[in-house]
Amino acid sequence: xxxxxDKARTRSxxxxxxxxxxxxxxxxxxxxxxxxxxPIAFFGLVVLAGMLAAAEFYRLHLAQAPWPxxxxxxxxxxxLVLCSFQxxxxxxxxxxxxxxxxxxxxxxxLSSKPLRDSLMDGMVLVMGVLYIGLSLGHLLLIRALPDGAxxxxxxxxxxxxxxxxxxxxxxxxxxxxLAPVVSPKKTYEGLAGGMCLACLGAVVAxxxxxxxxxxxxxxxxxxxxxxxGLAGDLAESAMKRSTGVKDSGALIPGHGGMLDxxxxxxxxxxxxxxxxxxxxxx
Numbered sequence: 001x002x003x004x005x006d007k008a009r010t011r012s013x014x015x016x017x018x019x020x021x022x023x024x025x026x027x028x029x030x031x032x033x034x035x036x037x038x039p040i041a042f043f044g045l046v047v048l049a050g051m052l053a054a055a056e057f058y059r060l061h062l063a064q065a066p067w068p069x070x071x072x073x074x075x076x077x078x079x080l081v082l083c084s085f086q087x088x089x090x091x092x093x094x095x096x097x098x099x100x101x102x103x104x105x106x107x108x109x110l111s112s113k114p115l116r117d118s119l120m121d122g123m124v125l126v127m128g129v130l131y132i133g134l135s136l137g138h139l140l141l142i143r144a145l146p147d148g149a150x151x152x153x154x155x156x157x158x159x160x161x162x163x164x165x166x167x168x169x170x171x172x173x174x175x176x177x178l179a180p181v182v183s184p185k186k187t188y189e190g191l192a193g194g195m196c197l198a199c200l201g202a203v204v205a206x207x208x209x210x211x212x213x214x215x216x217x218x219x220x221x222x223x224x225x226x227x228x229g230l231a232g233d234l235a236e237s238a239m240k241r242s243t244g245v246k247d248s249g250a251l252i253p254g255h256g257g258m259l260d261x262x263x264x265x266x267x268x269x270x271x272x273x274x275x276x277x278x279x280x281x282x
Contacts, residue, residue, distance in 0.1 A: 030045075043140060049258055051079050055071075057239075060239055070122075071125070077100045081133030131266070147210070155265070158198050161194075161201030162195070162197065165190075169190045170185065173193070174189045175189060179234055183237040198223070199219050202218035217279065232264045236260070
């Protein structure tokens with residue numbers, strides 16, 4: 001074996017070890033927060049994760065430039081949108097979104113940048129709040145449903161299974177690129193592997209802790225959440241590729257930033273919630 005191949009294998013093994021260690025630390029904490037501490041603790045986890053992800057989103061746009069005041073306003077607005085999901089009578093999401101749009105329209109009046117650039121900053125401000133805040137808020141809606149804690153575990157397990165299956169199948173058999181411009185390593189073989197493991201994960205979750213979900217819904221959700229997670233992954237990949245950044249951050253060893261961890265859930269959460277809303281019997 002060549003020294004280059006040996007070095008690549010060592011690096012891959014080291015990265016895998018970091019991922020396993022990070023998962024071993026965070027998964028028990030996640031279980032404890034969601035299952036044992038109740039909805040308020042889960043809300044706190046979602047708000048913290050959402051605001052960190054929003055900060056990384058704005059960092060992608062700003063690159064190495066000093067952070068302007070409006071980016072901090074976007075992080076705060078993301079937290080307020082999530083609060084509106086938890087306590088809709090206390091603060092309305094429409095109020096937060098209207099305030100965000102109004103602020104975005106005022107940026108050209110308060111910025112020394114050229115008009116085109118300041119208008120773009122305003123669009124990015126609104127996009128960050130919508131992309132992170134509205135999408136992630138669906139996890140709070142799921143947690144508020146009957147058996148909400150178990151439904152959250154179901155979404156996370158199936159999303160993780162889809163990502164893992166796609167990674168393994170893509171590494172072993174990937175030949176046909178799925179989105180070469182946005183993410184060259186994504187393949188149709190990986191997509192098929194992700195769907196298979198996601199369906200298996202859904203069936204395991206049904207037998208393990210959520211028997212109320214039918215076998216048919218397990219298979220449908222396995223496919224649906226795989227496609228939704230892929231869309232979320234590709235959306236973030238497009239943003240990172242446009243700025244030449246590999247990871248949105250370095251918050252979690254071996255896993256990148258918070259946005260890297262949430263990119264699939266930002267799409268699988270809403271997909272699962274609306275499936276449950278449309279097919280209440282499941």
